[in-house]
Amino acid sequence: MEFGSRKRYCTLFDLYSEILLDHYRLPRNKGRLDHPTVTVEGTNPLCGDELTLDLEFEGDRLSRVTFDGKGCAISMASASMLTEILQGKTIAEVEKWIADFRAFIRDGHAPEGVEMGDLTALIGVSKLPVRVKCATLPWMTIEEGVRKYRGS
Amino acid sequence: MEFGSRKRYCTLFDLYSEILLDHYRLPRNKGRLDHPTVTVEGTNPLCGDELTLDLEFEGDRLSRVTFDGKGCAISMASASMLTEILQGKTIAEVEKWIADFRAFIRDGHAPEGVEMGDLTALIGVSKLPVRVKCATLPWMTIEEGVRKYRGS
Amino acid sequence: MKTIEDIRRDFPILGLQVNGKPLVYLDSAASSQKPMQVLNAYCGFCESRYANVHRGVHTLAENATADYEDARRLVAEFVKADPRGLVFTRGTTEAINLVAQSYGRKFIKHGQAILLTPMEHHANLVPWQLLAQYTGAELRFWPMTEDGRLDLDGGKKLLDSRVAMVAVTHMSNVLGTINPVREIAEMAHAVGAKVLIDGAQAAPHLPVDIGGIGADFYAFSGHKMCGPTGIGVLWGRPEILEDMDPFMTGGEMIREVWLDHATWAEVPHKFEAGTPPITEAVSLGAAVRYLQQITPEWIAAHDHALTELAWEKLTREPGVTGYGPTDNRGAIVTFNVDGIHPHDLAGLLDREGVAIRAGHHCAQPLMRWLGVQATARASFYLYNTPEEIDRLVDGIRIAKKVLHVV
Amino acid sequence: MKTIEDIRRDFPILGLQVNGKPLVYLDSAASSQKPMQVLNAYCGFCESRYANVHRGVHTLAENATADYEDARRLVAEFVKADPRGLVFTRGTTEAINLVAQSYGRKFIKHGQAILLTPMEHHANLVPWQLLAQYTGAELRFWPMTEDGRLDLDGGKKLLDSRVAMVAVTHMSNVLGTINPVREIAEMAHAVGAKVLIDGAQAAPHLPVDIGGIGADFYAFSGHKMCGPTGIGVLWGRPEILEDMDPFMTGGEMIREVWLDHATWAEVPHKFEAGTPPITEAVSLGAAVRYLQQITPEWIAAHDHALTELAWEKLTREPGVTGYGPTDNRGAIVTFNVDGIHPHDLAGLLDREGVAIRAGHHCAQPLMRWLGVQATARASFYLYNTPEEIDRLVDGIRIAKKVLHVV
Ligand SMILES: Cc1ncc(COP(=O)(O)O)c(C=O)c1O
Ligand SMILES: Cc1ncc(COP(=O)(O)O)c(C=O)c1O
Secondary structure, rough: OOOOOEEEEEEOOOOOOHHHHHHOOOOOOOOOOOOOOEEEEEOOOOEEEEEEEEEEEOEEEEEEEEEEEEOOHHHHHHHHHHHHHHOOEHHHHHHHHHHHHHHHHOOOOOOOOOHHHHHHHHHHHHOOHHHHHHHHHHHHHHHHHHHHHOOO | OOOOOOOOOOOOOOOOOOOHHHHOOOOEEEOOOOOOOOEEEEOOOOOEEEEEEEEEEEEEEEEEEEEEEEOOOOHHHHHHHHHHHOOOOOHHHHHHHHHHHHHHHHHOOOOOOOOHHHHHHHHHHHHHHHHHHHHHHHHHHHHHHHHHHHHH | OOOHHHHHOHHHHHHHEEOOOOOOEOEEEOOOOOHHHHHHHHHHHHHHHOOOOOOOOOOOOOOOOOHHHHHHHHHHHOOOOOHHEOOOOOOOOHHHHHHHHHHHHHHHOOOEEEEEEEOOHHHHHHHHHHHEEEEHOOEEEOOOOOOOOOHHHHHHHHHHEEEEEEEOOOOOOOOEEOOOHHOOOOOOOOOEEEEEOOOOHHHHOOOOOOOOOOOOOOEOOOOOOOOOOOOOEEEEEEHHHHHOOOOOOOOOOEEEEOOEEEEOOOOOOOHHHOOOHHHHHHHHHHHHHHHHHHHHHHHHHHHHHHHHHHHHHHOOOOOOOEEEOOOOOOOOEEEEOEEEEEHHHHHHHOOEEEEEEEEEEOOHHHHHOOOOOOOOEEEOOOOHHHHHHHHHHHHHHHHHHHHHOO | OOHHHHHOOOOOHHOOOOOOOOOOOOOOOOOOOHHHHHHHHHHHHHHHHOOOOOOOOOOOHHHHHHHHHHHHHHHHHHHOOOOOHHEEEEHHHHHHHHHHHHHHHHHOOOOOOOEEEOOHHHHHHHHHHHHHHHHHOOOEOEEEEOOOOHHHHHHHHOOOOOOOEEEEEEEEOOOOOEHHHHHHHHHHHHHOOOEEEEOHHHHOOOOOHHHHOOEEEEEOOOOOOOOOOOOOEEEEEHHHHHHHHOOOOOOOOOEEOOOOEEEOOOOOHHHHHOOHHHHHHHHHHHHHHHHHHHHHHHHHHHHHHHHHHHHHHHHOOOOOEEEEEOOOOEEEEEEEEEEEOOOHHHHHHHHHOEEEEEOOOHHHHHHHHHHOEEEEEEEEEOOHHHHHHHHHHHHHHHHHOOOOOO
8 A cells, every 4th residue: 555645635615704704703783682573592502502583573574683692603603694684674585585595505505596695605614514503503593583473 | 555466375274184084084983882871962053063972981981982973074073083082091081182182272282292193183273263163072072971971 | 337357356355366276255245355446445535534523623524524424325325215314333233233122122012023034144033032022022934935935925924913013134145035025015014014124135236226115124234245344224214213212322423411311313313323433434435336336237137147157057066955046046056065064165165265155144043944054155246257156166076076975 | 663753654644734734633532543554454454364254164254253353352452351351342332332231221220320420421421321211220420529530539428339330431531531440440349339431532542451440341442542433342341241131133143043032152252243343353453553562651651741731831821721630631631712612713723724623522511510512622642743732822823813802
């Protein structure tokens, strides 16, 4: 058997892009609402990520959304991006975004015709099974929030 | 990785020596006794070897021993050699032979100062865990026979 | 398309001289040899992608995890099954023990029955014996025809609503019988029984379609299909696996652990406690890729042709008795030679460089059914040739001469 | 005597560039890398001696069986234990499950107690939880001192005649604590309890003397000690193993099989059902030979020096908290950096080519005891160097800058 002394390389997509770090360092819509319509909590027990989303609905519109919690840069940046994108959207639009984000992470590329904006910075996790849960936590949490609101 | 086309060799000790084959083809003391002092049976369930030893004792001497049964050439030749060697020996001598044979197979060489005679042909099994039981079957069986005789 | 010479060159061990003669390896039913492609995958992975899987966030851990999960998908595709139901085990034996314990102890009750066949390998018999003792369930045995096939009508009579599990081999490792597992699964499901198929001999030799068979569980081993030892597969319907309790517990298979209790991860991970056979999975993936490239269809046809030839040549030899069906058999010929103990036959063939198996083949009840203590068995695989069958026949003739049987 | 450069050259993966930087592998506590000697043993065996073991009478089968049993003897010698008690398993996890089920279900009764510690890996915790649920036995937990050692006096208070089993790790995979297993075994035996030692972290790093410890059971994994995945060891006192029921059943582990019952082979074979991890055993034998050549004493001293250095350098860094005892620790440093989630730390270190672990390390109860969700962990082995610790410290500084923690 021959083990070459040739250099071998091994590189992953860089998760910690400037966009991601920007959301982590300067999170958008971080904090709590005084009178949320719905509050939902999400946790990722394996990492210890803990997230609270406060949702304020006006009719079928998500008028405000804020997040609070602690966790890794991926989950926190993903939450920050979520609030920025979903603020002011209709429930139908919110649900489409949730589905699109799921597909984006699962397939490793944006769904046909969808512009992912800052979320593009999260593409790297689709190859990293261990980090997928961090990126999707805010999205699964808001999904539950919408369900709660619809049910009430 | 490089797999040479160089020839590689692999050889075992030849179990089927002429001495062994001779005992197999022309077994000594094969058959049953009319009035054995003790009859003992041994089996090797894994191979299906079945062996019956008829022992005739006179006082503390094994005056006659015959074997019958079916099994592989190793077990049958070993039984044939056993009868030839132990015929007429005292019980103490028989027991020494049993212990010597055990050591011979276990260690892969004759015990210090012991001349193994035809049994030398069985040396190969000491490297063949699967066949050890075949070679030792007659010896474990006669051991039980001696125990039986002593107990009676 | 590879020629048989190309294939043989892939297997470094086939160049060996044994006792002065070129090796003729006719013992693949016990374990197959490994092609370079698999050894290269093994070493290549260890040289540049190795780490423990599923928990690490560094590059090697991510790569290793991806390769491990890719192997799961590749192997699942090879047997046409949903990868979510594919659990890596040590082999067929662990797979069947897992089902007997995790499914059997929870779902099979006193008063119910487990239907087996008399041609099962000990691995698909003894775990059910213990389950029967534990639960009080009854063991039933599917009757066989004289030539070693399952008697379908006889089996039907035993299949009533008390039967909770039908566990049957896809291909007998002694008789070579290929059982009609699809029909059996249908018959079993009709009375509400679950079906486990022991695919240890089938997965290496036949195109297997677990979905098409309709099996609830399907088990096989890597080492018999050009893969490494230390790995095998239990495939189970995901919804059934979800209802089962874990088999072993520890790292990787948990969700949350407290001092006094714990909750479980999703299937298939719930059944993979501790560090799994990582490099073995990756290498099994390479084995499956290798077999896929040659195609299971080519292998089945090649095996079939060799087996027909061997059966014909052997049973034409004076004093040779062959066992099992005369046609549609797997790549196995089991036989005896009058007046020669199978161990001696194997020993004397070994002097000629020919490796066959002799003994009870982990199927003692079947030996009793055949009325023999042991048999000789020659088995074939993609790397064997017609010339090797001639070497076997020549070896048998020499053995007869040496032992003065002729 | 090999230099550290010689040793590093034995490990092909250490030449890797990760994300443009030379790999610094500090995750050996999760799994160690494999030297060429082990890969060569693996391939060499497959190229010229491979067959299934224990049943064949042909040359390859005899050679493979001899190599497999030689490996058993080599590994037993490495940990100074009677080879008759050495059972090959898939790893530590299977070994402990085997004892919890085969020993525990037969011999541990309602009203008795199992004494564990809060620093156990899930593998030495969850199987006992299930056993406690099954038998009604009580779980007790050995108290710990603030710096993460076992409080021996506190443990003594829990050790009464109801304790049937004391199961404790030889070295913590999080805190690095090396437990006084010999004293613990003595204390346990004094009240009639059996002792299982989880040696998954100790066997790779310390000279282990199972006989000297007086353990009844000792478990470890091949993949953490330069060996392959898919293999590990349960050592048990042969007379205890003899009294235990089998864990799995099938081929190789039986004596006689009938349709409705079976009898068992002798130990250790009674516990090795089915085709064992043959090539893995042979390769573990090679790993043990490799470690033996370098000597466990050299490895322990090397690991100790690196760990002291790492502890000192890391805990001197602003914002870094180290966990566990400050001296006499195994080759593990577990820590957190203020304001940085350990996953991010590991992710950012990976950008610098430095591989560490982050998470709960399969010890969630211990994380709760430490009052953290997760930690970072750097672990060392014979191939690591002081320069690599500098790379770790540099990487932490970079991570702080990237995340604006400083
Ligand atoms: C202390 C300890 N015990 C048990 C285990 C489990 O070992 P394995 O995953 O090889 O079964 C590990 C390693 O993960 C460990 O560090
Ligand atoms: C039909 C059959 N079932 C089960 C087994 C057991 O497989 P393993 O020993 O790989 O667990 C074998 C092979 O020995 C077999 O031929």
